Amino acid sequence: MxxxxxxxxxxxxxxxxxLSRAATEQAEFAAFLENVVxxxxxxxxxxxxxxxxxxxxxxxxxxxxxxxxxxxxxxxxYHVYRYALPNRIFPYVEVxxxxxxxxxxxxxxxxxxxxxFNKTNITIKEITKEHVIASFDKYYNDVLSxxxxxxxxxxxxxxxxxYDQKAEQE
Numbered sequence: 001m002x003x004x005x006x007x008x009x010x011x012x013x014x015x016x017x018x019l020s021r022a023a024t025e026q027a028e029f030a031a032f033l034e035n036v037v038x039x040x041x042x043x044x045x046x047x048x049x050x051x052x053x054x055x056x057x058x059x060x061x062x063x064x065x066x067x068x069x070x071x072x073x074x075x076x077x078y079h080v081y082r083y084a085l086p087n088r089i090f091p092y093v094e095v096x097x098x099x100x101x102x103x104x105x106x107x108x109x110x111x112x113x114x115x116x117f118n119k120t121n122i123t124i125k126e127i128t129k130e131h132v133i134a135s136f137d138k139y140y141n142d143v144l145s146x147x148x149x150x151x152x153x154x155x156x157x158x159x160x161x162x163y164d165q166k167a168e169q170e
Contacts, residue, residue: 025089026061029082032091032124033064037080040132041066048140068140074098076143078136080114089124090114093135097143110139 019027038059045055048068053075056067063081067074076097083092091114098108114135115122 025084028124029089029091030061032127033059033080036127036129037064037091037132040129040136043129044133044136066136075147076140078139080132083113091124091127093139095139097139097146 038057041055041057041064044066045057048055053068053070055069058065058067063079065077065079068076068078074097076095079094079096080091081094083090092111093114094109094111096109114127115131
């Protein structure tokens with residue numbers, strides 16, 4: 001019987017062996033992050049930077065994130081990461097933003113599928129950058145609405161306070 005260890009490469013791996021399911025899925029997800037998510041983030045970044053925002057894209061093996069800030073204040077953190085189902089992988093989204101409207105700023109966090117994979121039988125290969133952009137826009141519009149509402153409320157409080165002060169002085 002021949003010694004099988006003598007036939008193994010020095011790295012200890014068999015280069016001709018087929019990739020495992022996990023390795024195949026990871027390679028598929030890495031390509032999705034690079035070709036779809038990062039391309040969508042670059043388009044989003046160009047658009048929001050025209051509105052005076054700054055953006056930062058961070059790529060990692062586990063996911064890709066986009067941070068948007070305005071005047072040094074973070075507005076939204078949008079992160080696409082991998083979620084494993086028994087028969088496929090699917091991108092999930094984690095969104096963090098600061099809740100305004102009270103004196104205390106709380107970080108709100110939500111996690112949801114990029115697309116509703118229960119209603120659509122879509123695979124990761126069929127998800128486009130337009131899907132990513134639409135998902136981001138949905139969350140970002142909610143954040144911008146909350147910011148505008150909080151600013152209007154704060155402005156109303158300032159006006160009411162200044163009106164009360166003027167009334168007291170008279």
